[in-house]
Amino acid sequence: MFGYIRAFKPYMRMCEYDTYNAVYCGLCKEIGRKYGFVPRFSLSFDFTFLALMDMSLNKTDLCAKKQRCIAHPLKKRFCVCCSNGLEYSASSAMLLVYHKLKDDLQDKSIKSKLRSVLLLPFFKCPYKKARANYAELAKSIEEQMASQRAIEQEKCASIDKACEPTALIMQEIFGALGNAGNKQNLMRFGYLLGRFIYICDAFDDIRDDCKKGNYNPLLLIFDSDDNNKVIDDERFAKIKDYVSDSINFTLGELAESYVKLEVENYKPIIDNIIYLGLKNVSDMVLKEKFKRKLREVKDDERSV
Amino acid sequence: MNDPYKVLGVSPNATEEEVKAAYKELVKKYHPDQFEDSPLKAEAEEKMSEINNAYDEIINSMRSNSYSYANADENSSGVNYYEVRRHIQAGDITTADNILDSVPQNVRNAEWYFLKGSVCYTRGWLNEAYQHFSTAVSMAPANAEYRSALNQMDQQRNGYMRGNPMGSYANGRNGQLDCCTTLCCADCCCEMMGGDLIPCC
Structure with a gap:
């Protein structure tokens, strides 16, 4: 879906990398088991992180088996199996992906419209199933999607307000992982993570949105008088500085709430994601390399 | 209960520093650890709790007084900023925000901007919070509270993340060098407040 929350691989130990991949594969299989074949391909690293946090906070031990999987038919890989953490992440992934596809239906571009028309039928059933299990979460996601629209x-010009729906959705999702002691903290953590995702996404789309005349809060903050379809360099530099500041504020606060969570299990991996992965992603987004890089990563994985 | 000023042995006009000094002296004298294995232990404990209560009472009344002084000229807007603070501390952001919004634009002072910033900060509206804190500091540059709020956000703006075990993977605006500058600044700030971050300089 978004994929902005991911580990920074060069700084991972092999064992951490294996665990991280095992969670990813396990989650993919869990979605396959519960929701069917097609939804598996909607999996992103964001939900791997959610599963990791869930396993970490609930102190779930790692139980992984070597299994074959359809995306990598030649080699057996470690997959995490049988954990509650996977179930929750898989379900919330289904809820969010469904709404994302529904949102794409309203999109102006033919390509994403067509894509969502084709994919939506496969997600209708999983969505209903996930909603039955997590009615409250589903309801608040629905509400937030409405306020997003x-x-x-x-055409709200405040980035803080524009972030709010995504942030509140993530707040809800992460808050559900907590108990009485750390719930408030987890909610703040989720809120800031959602904020991070929204800001990155907005900046990623900025040139596209400008060309097509779509809503983007960043375009409104530094409004230009002429209805230019292209952002000139001066305006772009201003936007970039502003986004860089916003992202740094968000990550700084995210770290504040993360430290208070006192994560123990899987700490090295989660540290990697928070302190290196998110910075790396935001760096790439700011250099406008993220989308291209994503495609490269996908090609890379296919060739393995 | 006894008169707290008599308990601490200070005059009712004493400054905060004087009260603190008197309190420290008394704590040294009556700390129960010194009366381990002594029949006076229970008495010492009682005395300690009396001293603590007296100290809290005096300090609290000083703090609230200083707020009411600060509010004296604000009361033209009819808003009690101390109350807003209480709402923010209690987590009642909506009420605090409503009270703040009722203040007309032309009578908003530094305290208003600081509190509005705090409300935004608690909500996670960090961009707005930063703007308000900046305004508060530029209106009242001498206020340490406003400044420390702004400083914290400035650090974050430069890419600081608390608890980072990986050292610097800096993506601050000014790159690697800024880390040293920040440290030096932090050291200066600490020294100004009586502490020390880098002991050798």
């Missing part, structure tokens, strides 16, 4: 319609 309202914000887009009124």
Whole structure:
């Protein structure tokens, strides 16, 4: 879906990398088991992180088996199996992907419209199933999607307000992992993570949105008088500085709440994601390399 | 209960520093650890709790007084900023924000901007929070509280993340060099407040 929350591989130990991949594969299989074949391909690293946090906070021991999988038919890989953490992540992934596809239906571009028309039928059933299990979460996601549309319609120029729906969704998702002691902290953590995702996404799309005249809060903050379809360099530099500041504020605060969580299990991997992965992603986003890089990563994985 | 000023042995006009000094002296004298294995232990404990209560009472009344002084000229806007602070501390952001919004634009002072910043900060609206804190500091540059709030956000703006075990993978605006500058600044700040971050300089 978004894929902005990922580990920074060069700084990972082999064992950490294996565990990280095992969670990814396990989650993919869990989605396959519960929701069917097609939804498996919607899996992103964001939900791997959610599963990791879940396993870490609930102190789930790692139980992994070597299994074959359809994406890598030649080699057996470690997959995490049988953990509650996977179930919750898989379900919330289904809820979010469904809404994302539904959102794409309203998109102006033919390509994403067509894609979502084709994919939506495969996600209808999983969505209903996940909603039955997590009715409250599903309801609040629905509400936030509605307020997101309202914000887009009124062309809100405040990045703080524009972030709010995504942030609140993540707040809800992460808050559900906590108990009485750390719930508040986890909610803040989730909120800031959602904020990070939204800002990155907005900057990633900025040139596209400008060309097509779509809503993007960043375009409104530094409004230009002429209805240019292209962002000139001066304006772009201003936006970039602003986004860089916003991301750094968000990550700084995210670290504050993360430290208070006092994560123990899987700490090296989660540290890697928080302190290196997110920085790396935001760096790439700011250099406008993220989308291209994503494609490269996918090609890379296919060739393995 | 006894008069707290008599308990600490200070005059009612004493400054905060004087009260603190008197309190420290008394704690040294009556600390129960010194009366281990002594029949006076229970008495010492009682005395300690009396001293603590007296100290808290005096300090609290000083703090709230200083707020009401600070509010004296604000009361033209009819808003009690101390109350807003209490709401923010209690986590009642909506009420605090409503009170703040009722203040008309032309009578908003540094305290207003600081509190509005705090409300935004608690909500996670970090960009707005930063703007308000900046305004508060530029209106009242001498206020340490406003400045420390702004400083914290400035550090984050430069890419600081608490608890980072990986050292610097800096993506701050000014790159690697800024880390040293930040450290030096932090050291200076610490020294100013009486502490020390880098002992050798």
